[in-house]
Amino acid sequence: GALTDKVAIVTGAASGIGRAVALAYAREGAKVVVSDISVGGGEETVKLITDAGGTAYFVAADTSKAEDSDRLVRQTMEQFGALHIACNNAGIGGPSAPTGEYPVEGWDKVIAINLSGVFYGCRYQIPAMLQAGGGVIVNMASILGQVGFANSVAYVAAKHGVVGITKNIALEYAAGGIRANAVGPAFINTPLLKDMDSDTINWLVSKHPIGRLGEANEVAELVLWLSTDKASFVNGAYYAVDGGYLAS
């Protein structure tokens, strides 16, 4: 496979897009560290990988805690001896309210997981990748890392921030052999959208020229490609996977 002998961390890998990325990495031969706060879902992802003949290991970690992100990298090194690839994917949606009424605790939580969590991940992954002679980071942004979305100020700010973190890493570590890119999915059919009613879903669908929401594996294929040597000249960029959402 394209990732044979590589060691990869995927955060938020108990569900949705993260699970699809973990499965895609494993299919291409990577040893995958599946990480999440959800133990049951994480172990289920490991089982899906090992049942398919792949190699995976679960580490429970909360991305919003720097010490968990540090421990995740250390446990990866202990288990598989190196770190080459990281997909910083864990994220939440957060409350829905206009900015002047946005719950401050909601802001703090979304920023802690969706923005600080990505920084903490990169902060500890980069030294391990330098030790391996290089690596690849794929940070999970969103179309909302490029445009606004009413009633979602914390999510929009965090995802714009993820794009910024990614650009900085590209500048700082290209010479060290690390490539970093951000992926921007439009609305994807995952448990993240589970609280939306059918009217909201239909309205969301109408914003995608392709006429449907995306599927987790359609995001995973882009993440996979960015993580392989086929993307050797791709660095510091933002790639939408959005059925045309941003084209309008």
Ligand code: NAD
């Ligand atoms: P999901 O809810 O299916 O999966 C998210 C996973 O992250 C869950 O397993 C959850 O337990 C985990 N998680 C939450 N908080 C965590 C924490 N503090 N530490 C570790 N793990 C934590 O959602 P998804 O749709 O697969 O979302 C994955 C990523 O894709 C998120 O960053 C999300 O913002 C982004 N995204 C999703 C969509 C979409 O429409 N579904 C669109 C654009 C971007």
